[in-house]
Amino acid sequence: MPDGSQRLEATFKCRKLSAYFGDRKIVREVDLDIADRKVTAFMGPSGCGKSTILRTLNRMHESAPDARVEGSVLFSGHELYARGVDPVDVRARIGMVFQKPNPFPKTIFDNVAFAPRLLGLARTRSDLERRVEEALVNVGLWTEVKDRLKDSALGLSGGQQQRLVIARAIAAEPAALLLDEPCSALDPASTARIEELIASLARRLSVVVVTHSLAQARRIADAIAFFHNGEMVEFGPPGQLFEAPSDPRVKDYLVGRTG
Numbered sequence: 001m002p003d004g005s006q007r008l009e010a011t012f013k014c015r016k017l018s019a020y021f022g023d024r025k026i027v028r029e030v031d032l033d034i035a036d037r038k039v040t041a042f043m044g045p046s047g048c049g050k051s052t053i054l055r056t057l058n059r060m061h062e063s064a065p066d067a068r069v070e071g072s073v074l075f076s077g078h079e080l081y082a083r084g085v086d087p088v089d090v091r092a093r094i095g096m097v098f099q100k101p102n103p104f105p106k107t108i109f110d111n112v113a114f115a116p117r118l119l120g121l122a123r124t125r126s127d128l129e130r131r132v133e134e135a136l137v138n139v140g141l142w143t144e145v146k147d148r149l150k151d152s153a154l155g156l157s158g159g160q161q162q163r164l165v166i167a168r169a170i171a172a173e174p175a176a177l178l179l180d181e182p183c184s185a186l187d188p189a190s191t192a193r194i195e196e197l198i199a200s201l202a203r204r205l206s207v208v209v210v211t212h213s214l215a216q217a218r219r220i221a222d223a224i225a226f227f228h229n230g231e232m233v234e235f236g237p238p239g240q241l242f243e244a245p246s247d248p249r250v251k252d253y254l255v256g257r258t259g
């Protein structure tokens, strides 16, 4: 939930946003506003384009061969697809976390220190250590790893690795965080932790999360965008979308998922 300032302007404004792999149009002319400091969930059947549209929001989509984007994405008023914008800078400002945790084959410390080092955020060694600790505290991992920061990140459990990867992303001080099914490989306890983390992150930045879990969307989303075959067919708060969906494709999906 937002703090007292109630600053609700859209962080992302997508206009006629389309994405292709070769000739296949995967995302179809999506108009979507994603509010600042809220959790927005992307839902819809497998293959409908959720991951693809998520990847257009930080210019990740075009890193795949044969992939391209049409239309516009304004991020805090700036066109991400303007000529001269470096996709690498965009990806540094808008963090991304994937379904399968992907820690670097480095120590726990070096994973979290990676972006502060790359971006030159830390002025001194102790500043760097402070940033690493803070990010690990924020994801609820600090007490579990503080005595093994020099161990390989690959020795952590799946749930710990996912929290580490989120710590790595937030250590870059991103302005927004995109999470693609971050809990699908996790047990209920780790899932609950990540959901709490998402809620606390959304006090500071906008969070977009792809999920197949209706229960999860109900728990964490302020707004849900529902996609079908590359089109956004419904957008609204979870209550409205779950209790009184206006699009029959949303109804069908809900029946299939719950019945």
Ligand SMILES: Nc1ncnc2c1ncn2[C@@H]1O[C@H](COP(=O)(O)OP(=O)(O)OP(=O)(O)O)[C@@H](O)[C@H]1O
Pocket: 021, 026, 044, 045, 046, 047, 048, 049, 050, 051, 052, 053, 064
């Ligand atoms: N690298 C790729 N090259 C070509 N086509 C792709 C590529 N990645 C995805 N697609 C196609 O784009 C469409 C949308 O895929 P996408 O991964 O965005 O769906 P999704 O909604 O995230 O599905 P899921 O819920 O299964 O993760 C699918 O038809 C898929 O086959």
Ligand SMILES: [Mg+2]
Pocket: 050, 051, 052, 180, 210
């Ligand atoms: Mg996907």
